Amino acid sequence: MRVSVIGCGYLGAVHAAAMADLGHDVIAVDVDAEKIATLRAGLPPFFEPGLPEILSTSLASGRLNFTTEMADVAGATVHFIAVGTPQSDASGAADLRFVDAALDALIPHLGPQDIVVGKSTVPVGTAERLAERLLTAGSTATLVWNPEFLREGFAVKDTLAPDRLVFGVAQGTGHDAALRALHEVYATAIAGGVPVVETDLATAELVKTAANAFLATKISFINAMSEIAEATGANVTELADAIGYDTRIGRRFLNAGVGFGGGCLPKDIRAFSARAEELGLGDSVAFLGEVDAINLRQRQRVIERVLTEGGGAETGLTVAVLGLAFKPHSDDVRDSPALDVALGLVAAGATVVAYDPEAMGAAQKRFPELVVAKNVDQALLGADIAVLVTEWPEFVELDPRRVGDLMTHKRIVDARNVLNPAQWRAEGFHYSSLGRP
Numbered sequence: 001m002r003v004s005v006i007g008c009g010y011l012g013a014v015h016a017a018a019m020a021d022l023g024h025d026v027i028a029v030d031v032d033a034e035k036i037a038t039l040r041a042g043l044p045p046f047f048e049p050g051l052p053e054i055l056s057t058s059l060a061s062g063r064l065n066f067t068t069e070m071a072d073v074a075g076a077t078v079h080f081i082a083v084g085t086p087q088s089d090a091s092g093a094a095d096l097r098f099v100d101a102a103l104d105a106l107i108p109h110l111g112p113q114d115i116v117v118g119k120s121t122v123p124v125g126t127a128e129r130l131a132e133r134l135l136t137a138g139s140t141a142t143l144v145w146n147p148e149f150l151r152e153g154f155a156v157k158d159t160l161a162p163d164r165l166v167f168g169v170a171q172g173t174g175h176d177a178a179l180r181a182l183h184e185v186y187a188t189a190i191a192g193g194v195p196v197v198e199t200d201l202a203t204a205e206l207v208k209t210a211a212n213a214f215l216a217t218k219i220s221f222i223n224a225m226s227e228i229a230e231a232t233g234a235n236v237t238e239l240a241d242a243i244g245y246d247t248r249i250g251r252r253f254l255n256a257g258v259g260f261g262g263g264c265l266p267k268d269i270r271a272f273s274a275r276a277e278e279l280g281l282g283d284s285v286a287f288l289g290e291v292d293a294i295n296l297r298q299r300q301r302v303i304e305r306v307l308t309e310g311g312g313a314e315t316g317l318t319v320a321v322l323g324l325a326f327k328p329h330s331d332d333v334r335d336s337p338a339l340d341v342a343l344g345l346v347a348a349g350a351t352v353v354a355y356d357p358e359a360m361g362a363a364q365k366r367f368p369e370l371v372v373a374k375n376v377d378q379a380l381l382g383a384d385i386a387v388l389v390t391e392w393p394e395f396v397e398l399d400p401r402r403v404g405d406l407m408t409h410k411r412i413v414d415a416r417n418v419l420n421p422a423q424w425r426a427e428g429f430h431y432s433s434l435g436r437p
């Protein structure tokens, strides 16, 4: 099939390369000329395991092309919209200007039977509004919603073999043809047994928002438990293991620590709350405000812990911050708890030296004043205290004896609860984590 992908960020670039990898002819469009030039050269503009490989094989096969010209999508019959939907303002509502602009730019190039597939995460009701926009512009193309559930760090695998596919299609003319087109696009995954949920536009939009709200709630739930555990001498990791054995609960997404960040969960729960307010249903999802508050409190909790354990910023405290990305296997620092902790410690007067295996470029682009080290040893050298905020394998596997030799004082705050307390204490470390004695 000939498909276009509009927006070549974390979602779009991976989706375009994966579609080409599956054998489709793909034209991928972005307004960012620098990003397009990088992608054309076979270089992903961000770190994502497996992407360089499928990007270069797809480019070499001639099935994947990048452009800044929307007119180049002519000839494609299925068009994926994968542009950003960032948080717009303090209300938390999603900024839909990029989605609207992408559709408006696409409309003049659409054929009468084309399918426009929304992949961006949007507030419920957006798809219906966009379908009306198409009609008003005189287009007979069909608009459908096919939300994306990929995780950064596993984006290629998640795109090629997702847990499920959701196809939101409105009843009426174009319904059956649109479903057939979606089944053809994803034929390989469907043949591999991936479940398909065929539904309406509103449900498809809501599935995405509800999934992220649930994941965020799970994390804040366990972080709330970690506060209780800490006050009572209980162990939140053992608690998570024990409740996680109940298959109705499940162990995944129950890791207590500095909390969730990134370009999705924080903004998506805020956008969900803002949309519910618009619908007069703010009370129905009021708990998401608490989920957000618990999450942000964790960052503050870690900053205070480092200052307390380190003896206070006024002592000329030097802190090694291990991690800047919002999670390992990603260079994304959007709403990163790790970056917030680093900046919070700087604001409190500490001297911070940070290190991350992949996210230093992205962090320094945003905060050029942030002091970064060339490697983990350099970050630790002479530090009074270390704080592990992103659980990269390189940090999880650190040898406490070697770390102790590098630091001025043997103190570590494990803000992801991933180190073995007994092992670190045996090497003379003052070890502290969240919700574990």
Ligand SMILES: NC(=O)c1ccc[n+]([C@@H]2O[C@H](COP(=O)([O-])OP(=O)(O)OC[C@H]3O[C@@H](n4cnc5c(N)ncnc54)[C@H](O)[C@@H]3O)[C@@H](O)[C@H]2O)c1
Pocket (backbone or CB within 6 Å): 006, 007, 008, 009, 010, 011, 012, 029, 030, 031, 032, 035, 082, 083, 084, 085, 098, 101, 102, 105, 119, 120, 121, 122, 148, 149, 150, 151, 152, 263, 264
């Ligand atoms: N990042 C993820 O892991 C992920 C996963 C699932 C869903 N999503 C959702 O997908 C959407 C995109 O997220 P992202 O992380 O890829 O964002 P991003 O900011 O990395 O990428 C968005 C891209 O869209 C481009 N763009 C903006 N306006 C455009 C236009 N009019 N025409 C063409 N290109 C345009 C931008 O230049 C940018 O390259 C969001 O709605 C997000 O919530 C993201």
Ligand SMILES: O=c1ccn([C@@H]2O[C@H](COP(=O)(O)OP(=O)(O)O[C@H]3O[C@H](CO)[C@@H](O)[C@H](O)[C@H]3O)[C@@H](O)[C@H]2O)c(=O)[nH]1
Pocket (backbone or CB within 6 Å): 121, 148, 149, 150, 151, 152, 153, 212, 215, 219, 252, 253, 254, 255, 256, 257, 258, 259, 260, 261, 262, 263, 264, 265, 268, 326, 327
């Ligand atoms: O037990 C856990 C699990 C995760 N996290 C944190 O939660 C955040 C989000 O992690 P993850 O969900 O793995 O990353 P994303 O790539 O942001 O993916 C989420 O957001 C995407 C964009 O909407 C969705 O497509 C995915 O399904 C959804 O998992 C990160 O900061 C993690 O450190 C925890 O603190 N504890």
